[in-house]
Amino acid sequence: MGPQSLTSILQHKLATRDYLEHHKLSVYLEDVLIKLLEDRPEKPMNYLYDYFESVRLGTNILLRDFEYVKATTRNRISFAHLLESILNSKADRHTALELHQLAELICTDFPGEIVERAAEIASYSLGLCIPDLWHHPSMQPDKQTVQLPIPEFIKVFRTYFSFLEFFEMCEEILRDTLSTFHQNNLMAGRQHVNSDDVFTVEDISILEDIYVDYLKRRLCRLEGFSVLVLPHELAVDIVHRAFQTERAARVPSYSSASIIYFQLTREIVDSHTVQALMERAVPIAALTHR
Structure with a gap:
């Protein structure tokens, strides 16, 4: 077998794997085969049909771990x-x-x-x-x-x-942002900001810059997984709106952090683009529970 043939085979295998991963088919194929071998039904074709019909209707998750x-x-x-x-x-x-x-x-x-x-x-x-x-x-x-x-x-x-990994990443980034902000203050010889201290408008602006920098880097990593992720431009825009909420400044830093996070999550939930991404992934009309 020549190098070109080997390369073609490897590319085909990668393309096949990418296709299965993109549509998450391997999850269902592996699951139904395990269940099929456990139950050993007399009519396996009917069994396979019923399984994938339940996936189509969205009832497959009932009483599953x-x-x-x-x-x-x-x-x-x-x-x-x-x-x-x-x-x-x-x-x-x-x-x-x-x-x-x-x-x-x-x-x-x-x-x-x-x-x-x-x-x-x-x-x-x-x-x-x-x-x-x-x-x-x-x-x-x-x-x-x-x-x-x-x-x-x-x-x-x-x-x-639906966007669980993205939401968790946003909370993790906020923690890292606050930690970096405190470290930068100490390195600059400024006083450490305690949880009861008040963030100024300037502090909020600095925090936003740090947050966006972390966000851009980690979005690239998260896109390597088959999970729903916000487009870069939309994510940065939502973060900006969250940090600009008037309630986040001139309140104790622990309260400010909560306001920023929950304003961020609210902006995500209210985004028409986000709702469209979910509808495109799984049209609600296709889910008809019996």
Whole structure:
């Protein structure tokens, strides 16, 4: 076999792998083969048809473990759609605890922190409170008394879960931004900013520059994975709007950090482009739960 033939074979293998990864087909192919060999049905073709029909309708995630539920964007949006159908049959408003308990009816090991964070973003968007991002004693709202309307929570939850890695990256970058800001102050001989100190407008501007620098570098890394990611230009624009919110300046730094993060998440959820990215990935109309 000549070098050209070997190169062609390798390129074909890479193209095949990229195709399967792009559409997340390997997740479903591996899963259905495992289930097929475990159940050994008499009519395997019917079994395969039923499995992929459940994937198409979005019912495949029912009573599956969290690792499977989060494995693809389709699974995540299907989960949010199924959760919405359950919530619509219940009361009009729910606390974060109640929402998590209902999510566990679909996936018994679904992490409470995902539901809780989505509930916090919804609470901020509705103006009910400014949630505490990193558990400062003076910013602890009673999470069991804040009741959220279903439509607002579902919109936030669907977006947060679909873009989970991006949201987590944004929070991680904010931590690193604050750390870098403090280190730069110390190196310049300025006083360390404590959590109770107040950020000035100039401080917020410096923080934004640091944040955007981190964001641009890490977006490139995240794009190597098959997860939903905001386009660079949109991400930078949303960050700018979040840092420019008037409430972020002249308040204690722990409060400012929470405001910036939750304003950022609110901007993402409210973005028509973000909603369009999810609809393009999995059209909601295609998910018809039985």
